[in-house]
Structures are given as structure tokens and as C-alpha cells.
Amino acid sequence: SAVISQKPSRDICQRGTSLTIQCQVDSQVTMMFWYRQQPGQSLTLIATANQGSEATYESGFVIDKFPISRPNLTFSTLTVSNMSPEDSSIYLCSVDRGLEAFFGQGTRLTVV
Amino acid sequence: DAKTTQPPSMDCAEGRAANLPCNHSTISGNEYVYWYRQIHSQGPQYIIHGLKNNETNEMASLIITEDRKSSTLILPHATLRDTAVHYCIVRVERAGNNRKLIWGLGTSLAVNP
Numbered sequence: 001s002a003v004i005s006q007k008p009s010r011d012i013c014q015r016g017t018s019l020t021i022q023c024q025v026d027s028q029v030t031m032m033f034w035y036r037q038q039p040g041q042s043l044t045l046i047a048t049a050n051q052g053s054e055a056t057y058e059s060g061f062v063i064d065k066f067p068i069s070r071p072n073l074t075f076s077t078l079t080v081s082n083m084s085p086e087d088s089s090i091y092l093c094s095v096d097r098g099l100e101a102f103f104g105q106g107t108r109l110t111v112v
Numbered sequence: 113d114a115k116t117t118q119p120p121s122m123d124c125a126e127g128r129a130a131n132l133p134c135n136h137s138t139i140s141g142n143e144y145v146y147w148y149r150q151i152h153s154q155g156p157q158y159i160i161h162g163l164k165n166n167e168t169n170e171m172a173s174l175i176i177t178e179d180r181k182s183s184t185l186i187l188p189h190a191t192l193r194d195t196a197v198h199y200c201i202v203r204v205e206r207a208g209n210n211r212k213l214i215w216g217l218g219t220s221l222a223v224n225p
Contacts, residue, residue: 004155031210042199042215043156056210092155099144099203101213103155 002026003098006104011082013111020079022108023093028073033094034066037106043092049076083111114224116200116216123222124194130187132219134200137181145176146201146213147185156199159185190223197221 002076003026028038034046046066047057055068058102069077078088088111117135124130136145144163148156160167160174162183167174173186187194199219204212 002113042217043213044215045212048210058212096211099161101146101148102158105155106153108153 002029002095002102004093004095004102004104005038006093006107007014008107009105010108011110013041013109015111017083018079018081019083019109020077021091021093023076023078023104025074025095027095029095030073031096032070032076032095033101034076034078035092035094035103036093037087037090046078080109083109085111087111115214116202118198118200118216118219120217121220121222123224124187124190126192126223126225127189130185130190130194130221130223132185132187132198132200132221133182134185134216135182136200136202139180139202140204141180142205144203145174145180145183146203147172147174148199148201149196150199150218153197158200161203181193190221192223192225194221195223 005024007022032049035043037043037048045058046061047055049068049070050053051070051073065081067079090106090108092106094101137140144161146161147159150156160169162176176183197220199218200216202214219224
């Protein structure tokens with residue numbers, strides 16, 4: 001298994017501000033994945049973060065809005081920039097161990 | 113990308129088998145079917161996965177049809193702790209040893225005492 005720690009677990013933010021979410025994994029991994037789960041919805045992949053290279057973003061997500069850092073093989077951050085109420089979601093970090101994906105507990109973001 | 117279709121909700125009596133169906137009619141030959149569950153306010157938890165053959169582990173069984181266009185997750189003896197949203201997912205392999213999980217909308221399973 002993989003142990004994934006996300007910080008913060010929840011936050012309430014003012015519109016127009018930015019929030020950086022941290023994801024720490026208990027062992028080195030090549031790829032880290034960031035997801036968004038809007039209220040009552042399923043998970044949508046935002047981007048894939050590889051250490052030492054630019055993150056790869058999915059259709060509908062852009063780097064200016066969701067900048068990602070991947071400074072080493074156990075850590076990544078996702079920033080939600082210039083937030084609006086539509087950004088209120090749960091944001092989840094995920095890694096693979098073999099063919100199994102493991103998830104953090106998520107960051108519940110509310111934008112007011 | 114292959115997509116999955118699931119019933120939005122199901123009920124099951126505690127101790128009985130829960131059979132959760134999933135349609136994935138556009139799945140490609142090398143794409144795995146995964147099942148995860150999510151209890152409210154927690155991260156998704158892995159249940160089981162398969163490619164062609166039926167699979168069983170300590171949590172569940174996965175029955176995949178011969179044409180691979182649908183599958184059924186079987187929880188043999190449902191407990192109250194199985195009350196959760198159960199997601200049927202297709203894993204798509206991409207260039208650069210990357211992959212993408214395509215999530216369905218999930219089935220909200222309610223296990224009743």
C-alpha cells in the first residue's frame with residue numbers, strides 16, 4: 001500500500017485568492033496525479049505530475065489556473081489560483097503502486 | 113476514452129450479496145476494469161480489478177462478460193460498512209508509460225440492517 005498525506009484537509013477561501021495543496025507520499029513514485037471532485041460528482045483528472053518535467057494537463061485544465069510543482073519523488077503541490085465559487089470541490093492526490101491507485105483523503109475547498 | 117455506465121443507486125440487506133452492474137461497451141482490448149468505493153468525505157478505496165478473467169479477492173468478486181462490454185461487482189456478504197459510492201472505472205494506457213482512470217458516476221449502495 002501507499003500512505004499519502006494531504007494538507008490542508010479543508011479550507012474556506014475568499015474568491016480571488018489562491019490556495020496551495022500539498023501531497024506527501026511515503027515512498028518515491030514516478031507519477032503523481034491530481035483530481036477534482038465537484039459536489040455530488042465523480043473524479044476528474046486534472047493533471048499528471050512527473051518529477052523534473054512540466055505537468056501534463058487534461059483537456060479543460062490549464063497551468064495558469066492549476067499550477068503544479070513536483071520538486072522530488074515524494075512530494076507535489078497543486079495551486080488553485082484566482083479562486084471562484086465554482087472551484088469549490090474536493091481535490092485529491094493519487095499515486096500508483098503496481099496496477100493499483102492509492103488516494104489521499106482529499107482537500108475540501110469552499111470558496112466564498 | 114471508454115466510459116462506464118452504472119445505476120445511480122441500489123439497496124441491499126445486510127448479510128446478502130450485493131451485485132453492482134457496470135456497462136463499458138466501448139472498452140478496448142488492453143483496458144482494465146477497476147472498482148473503487150468512496151465512503152463520504154474519504155478518499156477512494158481500491159476494491160478489485162480485472163482484464164478478461166473473473167477475479168476474486170478478500171473483498172469482492174468481479175465478473176466480466178466474455179465480450180468485456182459489461183461487468184458485475186459482487187460483494188458476497190454486504191455489511192453496513194459497504195454503504196458507499198461504488199465506482200466502475202476503465203484504466204486507459206497512454207504514451208510515455210502513463211495511464212488515465214476514466215471514472216463513472218458511481219452507484220450509491222445502501223446496505224440496510
